[in-house]
Amino acid sequence: MIEKYNHVFIESFGVTDADLKNLEYQGVKAWDSVGHMAMVSELEDTFDIEMDIEDIIEISSYEKGKEILGRYGIKL
């Protein structure tokens, strides 16, 4: 499961495994508001979930995203 989660961030933002732990919104050029939409869409497709807008906005980092996916029954 965590591999799938990591893959979304790596593919969306062009980062490596080593970058993930400290990855934050606007911490890399690709994670801007546009990149955020593409990443969220990938998360929804990958885990077959439909996220609320407040949760979408709350994904401010790689780590925070794990916590938010937990609300949809995804344990990472």
Add this chain to the structure above:
Amino acid sequence: MSSNFEKLVGNHDILSLKELNVLPIFSESVIKFFSDLSGIILKDKNSQNFPDLMTFGFHIRKSNINIIRKNYSDIEKIAYGRGLAYHIGPSNVPMNFAFSLFYSLLAGNPTIVRLPSSNFPQIIHLINLINLTLDSTEHLSLRPYLSLVKFDKGTDLSAEISKLSEVRAVWGSDATVHEILSHSKRLKCKDLVFPARLSWSVISCKRILDHAEHLCDLANDFFNDTFSMDQNACSSPTQVFFLRDTHNVEKAKSLFWRAIKEKIISRKYEISSSVVMEREIASVRAVMTSGNTLIRRDYLPHFHVVVKDITASEAMKHSVGGGLFFENEIDTFKCLKGYLSDQVQTVTTHKQDVLSLRIQINEACPGQVDRVVQFGRALDFGPIWDGYDLVREMSHLKI
């Protein structure tokens, strides 16, 4: 057909759309189409050059359609499209036609869209992606239901389509709306009109001074609401009201506008010289045609702030987009009443003040403002726009 007529989506005779059966609202074929189109837009690298196109792609994804759909559970089994829908997109906001098309098809209508005459690159790109999506055999049955065309204003084609339409959705200037409405229509044709409107921001000086650490985020939200569309969208604020809820109003205003300028520079906002020139003329004219005490603050080349105690109707006369703001001060939210007209579409404010401001505006002037939203949400398109519930307005109940 008229001169300069161009079909960009749909190979069929556009008037043949009249012969198609209407669809139920939220039909599976329409949801599947937009869901697939969303995936194609959001995964496409070139789309990422166009934030407004990405926003559209994000809006039409399956999960958001399901959220929208929940609002229509009361009519879902009995609501169908009204019939042929004719949409006229605005010339200055590239993606509006796409949202109009989306809600028209969700409502079950075969839809003709007249596209803006300008060759916006994001429109050209979206058209390519729509055609790519429709090429799949999965969407064979939906192909005849949408036709995106361009043709010159002033030709007879609008009149011809109007005669056959059951819905007309007109986005544009007052002149465009009047022109389309002047064409004869079917007795039960429903008209949805979206003429030029004006929007406001209401800013608490106290919040700016007390929460300087949030000023950068506020500037970012304000930038997204205004400059991301060159201030052309009706929901992009033009008039800015500062609330005198602290003694140091001038300091708060200065901090705010300086933060906006810094944001414009950091976001590398570019503006064409023709827009700068148009704004320059408009701001000089606005300054000259008033008896009020006026100051014009220049944050060249990015924007002008005209400090001017004028109503929304007066501001509308001078509003040209491209970074021209009118600044006022008020003592309380209730003072906004003196400036209101039904030309005000959206009011943006601090997240904490949205509810209070909405209640006070509705109490003071019921029905005069369509929406009050937090900073950063001015451009968020939704199923209710300009006071219309788009799916309900464009559908028909059969019992």
